[in-house]
Amino acid sequence: MKRYFAVLLGILTAIGGFVDIGDLVTNAQVGARLGMSLVWVVVLGVVGICVFAEMSGRIAAVSHRATFDLVRERLGPGMGLLNLVGSMLVTMLTFIAEIGGVALALQLVSSLHHLLIVPFVAVAVWIVLWRAKFSAIENVLGLMGLALIAFAVALWQLGPDWGELVSGLSPAEKPGAESWATYAFFGVALFGAAMTPYEVFFFSSGGVEERWTSKDLGVMRANVFIGFPLGGLLSVAIAGCAATLFLPQGIAVETLGQVGLPVAVALGKVGLAVVVLGFFAATFGAACETGLSTGYSLAQYFGFPWGKFVRPKEAAGFHIILLVTTVIAAGVLLTGVDPIMVTEISVVFSAVALPLTYFPILVVANDPDYLGEHVNGRLANALGVFYLVVLTVAALAAIPLMVVTSMGQG
Template identity: 30%
Template sequence: MKLSQFGPGALVAAAFIGPGTVVTASLAGAEFGYALLWALMLSTVICAVLQEMASRIGVITGKGLGENIRSQMTSPWLRILFFTLIIAAIVVGNSVYQGGNLSGATLGAKEVLGQVPLLSDWFAQGWPLVFGVLAAAILWQGKAKFIEYALITLVLLMSLAFIGTFLLTDPNWLGVADSLLRWRWPSDSIITVIALVGTTVVPYNLFLHSASVANKWSGDEGVKNARTDTFISIPLGGLISMAILATAASAFFAQGIVIESAGDLAVALAPLFGDSAKYLMALGLCAAGISSATTAPLASAYALCGIMGWKQSLTGFAFRAIWATILVLGVVISSLGLSPIKVIWFAQVANGILLPVIVGFIWWLCNQSTMGRMKNSVVGNAFAAIIMLTSIVLSWKSLHHVWLSITS
């Protein structure tokens, strides 16, 4: 498989390694050391299997997940259910999360460029606009290959930054291996484990992936290419996430250092491992913010256009209007330092409901006659059953956590 044939899988990797993943993995490493590396490894396996099924649907049917929902769900009530969940979880959710993506990119850039006199005063409000315009420029090109190359570049940049930072922290390799081979649940770690799975297995990536491969490949050979792309890109993304967690474990857990936000990460590394570690971490955070700020609006446009029956063209008016709206909202939220807690809670509830519903739909569709010889195997269905159970548990725990947050 040539390098030019990669792409959709890299979009997914670029999407789930955002500032939220950086913070979640770092907090997990700082609080529990290497102990939860297994959770990220398991999350990566679940993500790869689920994304492979979604991509297979896209290749065989020639349609994205949103289009398949629209064509398969003949009941008006089911269509309304999916439409409501997609609007709430993906469109509204990505709008508020977009502010965090741009803020993360700004925090990373601040550590690298914040000492430049003419730039330092601009970071509070100006840089979210700069990164928003950059994401818009990537998407406005309207060429799938250009978008794929841009995001592949960002994934490679994150690999260099986060894995490089990990190596600079002089990790305990025996501790890393022990965590991957012996799965343990430290006390009070259940919410962190759920967060690690939740930040890797993301509903909107299923829409992004299936629509992207539907426009790129077809037939049995297309399924083969999509699988290769998925099973290289997703594990690379998982490796980056594990490197972030292990970096925090090496740097902060052993030293008893407490971190509370993304802004603490790079700053706290400098006294321990020098400016090289600080700048690499900051560069990775900036790249993570830009990659997620680009893929979140793109996924929202694919999902909404698909479910509404609108043309899923990168240059279409409706498609561009959707991603542009989400980008603008993200810039406003980030620039003004807003924290729309109630809207975020609403989006989390919708995501908690959407995940098992979407997993169930993908599992069902992968066993239909429309998939031909590419239907799920017995082994594939066994994996799907485990993932379905995991998504239900994850959904229940997520909803319970949101409920406790609201009522406390």
């Protein structure tokens, strides 16, 4: 019974924890401008993150190595440092965006300007990172994040023409007003948001934190293969809501309030309250995950003790990094930069950083020295190689598309 409960809890937190500010904003923007014609990219991204999260989780369970250990062990110090700098920039941008997202969510209920809320959010995030237990962070915020299911309910209540919505899934249904370059730009952004590297840093480091062994492989796979796709469905529901409400009116999504508006329209005040709770949990949870990921990456690259499974005193360097990154994130937000714009930039740059993170995972997942009998099978390898090609194309295309489309404005 306890075992089933653990599996269920894992799946539920994986669903609730899957969506972060990048998914919220990008899916709503894409739904409003391009309808359902990019849902296939969400599917592609979700399958991709499942493939690599399972590999990194398996490596963490069997050999107790987190992802950034592997990055340095396989790429060496030089390429590893390049990856470290790239991923730190992306994770830092995401961390800033998530803290900004929490502040924006609280602005929706308090009507205070989000800049006034940012310092309090930053302090709260730091206290949680310092004091709270790893499992508590994951479970409480993951379960609260399930409130985002309100988007699925809202989509049903909005009563779209389902036939039209489904036929809109084809890329050929791209609205004529948008160019193919814009379409490709948002495709890359959605892909970057779904496969953002901090997810595997956090997932694998979490596996080491929770002391997974090869006995936990089943639970880990259930979390990944059931939880992540259901989380992906929430992403699609967000896009569907925006496509139903905003696309016919030609309204662009520019604020977090607009992302939640379809729920308010469909479900009224209660729906809005639920979805704001969902925003808060999703962004706060992801702020903790990205904050921890900056500490994990640096500590694993340089080789000093890390994690919440040792006492803060024993991982002083790790906790100093967490404190410094939180202060930097709050500082950047206090300059008045728009968190939504930071989010847009972070998902594009995460697409650039993808190959250097996922390549070493694929190589080590085939190495019997790490995994013994648990090395990749044919399917995992075929998918891994396929995604390596897709990741490389997305990484190369990201910056040119960003320039050509002026961040999707053109």
